[in-house]
Ligand code: ADP
């Protein structure tokens with residue numbers, strides 16, 4: 001790794017500003033108060049937090065949550081996340097309702113070694129997203145050491161992910177960041193073959209760069225989800241009322257040609273008039289009748305994709321195969337999750353990433369059989385495309 005890691009830093013007695021990705025879904029608890037809906041990202045940050053606490057550092061956690069638009073929004077406060085973290089690590093986690101400023105500094109200076117505080121949502125300050133120098137400096141003045149563990153936000157050059165590092169003498173990668181980069185680099189740079197990439201989800205336009213990059217290394221690129229229909233339409237199939245990005249047909253054609261037989265598309269589909277639980281669903285082969293939408297890959301496609309996945313030594317998946325949020329369109333996605341888990345049991349190196357893909361994977365109950373479940377969505381796509389990650393680049397060279 002070309003950047004400092006926690007192993008290179010002595011955190012004893014130091015104020016350690018840890019940028020975590022606590023951008024978690026919130027729910028409302030029975031007593032009507034906000035609570036954490038899914039704590040996967042919080043758990044993923046625990047190795048770094050525990051390392052700092054175990055080595056008698058003062059852990060100062062910062063994160064963004066949602067899109068408050070540069071001003072305070074009580075619905076997007078991290079206060080409930082502090083409580084949740086406290087129950088996970090069985091320690092008192094203080095919360096500061098200010099992100100920067102004198103009061104925070106005073107509280108931090110009064111902290112004992114091995115204690116932890118979470119600061120309020122960085123995006124309550126308009127300087128976060130503009131990577132403002134004053135806000136970056138204010139964050140930097142809170143600590144002696146900066147650690148970036150927010151892989152999910154590493155593709156953004158914001159104050160708390162990149163700007164702050166400029167004003168710190170020591171800026172290091174956290175454990176999660178190290179794990180993510182190691183696993184994803186193995187897919188991108190040194191995959192064992194046969195390598196199978198499965199790409200799906202809602203928009204082909206989000207993932208063009210990733211399709212292009214993975215089609216160069218993968219032996220098979222299996223396409224599902226709504227993005228299939230842009231490809232199928234380009235190939236002259238009838239796609240009915242399926243979601244198609246008409247302005248991407250040319251790009252899809254160029255990609256398809258360039259991939260030279262690597263790209264596989266669904267040959268049958270679960271279709272309905274609408275992506276709803278009450279809609280009547282049926283399976284069709286090849287062309288989709290007028291007025292109906294393709295909402296999941298069909299059983300023949302599942303069998304073909306499963307066989308490819310079971311054959312793979314490396315397998316990476318981003319993007320659901322259908323509208324998995326609705327039960328009757330979830331089978332293709334569940335089958336892919338199971339195939340990945342079975343391939344992993346047989347020794348394949350498997351990686352799954354993307355917010356919706358990971359929630360589908362969790363829903364399928366197979367998550368713990370996958371070798372690496374990424375906390376990244378946009379960051380994962382950026383990484384595969386070969387883009388540099390500002391949140392990593394800003395750190396101190398090893
Ligand atoms: P990820 O978050 O894993 O990167 P995306 O955000 O790209 O995945 O895509 C997930 C969304 O794509 C889901 O909300 C799902 O309902 C939708 N989707 C998948 N297949 C289809 C389809 N055939 N038609 C419409 N939407 C689809």
Ligand code: MG
Nearest residue numbers: 354355356377
């Ligand atoms: Mg998504």
